[in-house]
Amino acid sequence: MTDLDELMSIDPLELSTQNIDEIIAYQRKNRALREAGVKVKKGDTGTPKAKLDLAALGLIPKKVAGSTIKRRI
């Protein structure tokens, strides 16, 4: 398991600012390695072990329909 896998396995709601910075730093490091021609581990979905019900947590915003523009062309 890589450092990124460990970070990604944390419940996203529990991630500290430092954790987020580490995840971003990891992506930047990956990019630098790719630019240097080094193959990096691929195929990791980064799916956390913790299961979340986003709807129950109220984290899925309700969609609102837009209004019709009464301008004819």
Place this chain on the structure above:
Amino acid sequence: MDAQANVQSPFLQGTNVQFAWDSTCLGLIKQCPRLYQYTIIDGWSPKDESVHLRFGSEYHQAIQEYDIERANGIDHEDAIRSTIRALLIRTADWQVDVNTKAGNYKNRSTLLQLCVDYFDYFKDDPAETFILENGRPAVELSFKFEMDWGPRASFINDLHESLEEHGKIYGQPYLLCGHLDRVVSFNDSLFVLDHKTTTSTPGPYFFNQFEPNNQMTLYTLAGQIVIDSPIKGVIIEAAQILLDKPNRFIRGFTYRTQDQLDEWVGDLHYTLQLAEHYAEMGYWPQNDTACDKFGGCKFREICSKSPRVRETFLKADFVKLEEKDRWNPLSPR
């Protein structure tokens, strides 16, 4: 999901006559009436299509959030931090089979990499987000405007009702709907900016497909109406997803003159009249010259079978979406 279930149908009640159109539906009916029927009328969807839709939707939303933060004066690092946090929370339940081609390129991990790469690449973006009169940045603008004509069926039905009940004639006009990713000022001109993701190289062949192009012409037209200012065209911002090399970002420009916009609206009369005719006949013919376009139609294998057995193959290779889950131009994003 409840909000989606309450969205108005884009069809006249009790018919397959569509009155609300977006670039997706228009593109399908123009490309092949049978493709339109399978996708929009019948709701058949490839089993792995949800991967592409989810990836595209999350990528768009992340960029939208980042652009809004930056337009509001938030610094690059803070904007990335809050956008990535929101992305991780939203995609916490997203599981993809990485053993499929779609899943190998489009999963939570590649999405995260693509977003961070994008934000860093466009940190000092020369294209500035246009600020609307209400002070809000012109990001993820939904549009819905009426045309000055509608389906004949609507006017005929309403004529009877109106004369009897209201004493006036009014029918359902056609609606053009959609979402503009962003409107930007670039070199003192206004453009709509549209994000695309691709796994192929976005070279001249890729950008040539947008000129002429139904979606880009509609977006230029819609941009002019929403912003109420001249829009020169669309900047297509292509993100190439790569697994072993750094992701690539390339911008291409496509311009539209007012004459071209007028011609597109004129042609739309004929397209929609044909669409209504197909709906009235309950028959959407194949355009068998389009099967190999755009990398090959997703229904090519189905259409190559004898008509008697097509339904069987559709059921094996596709899923029939419930009506509330089907593509609907009136669905809010």
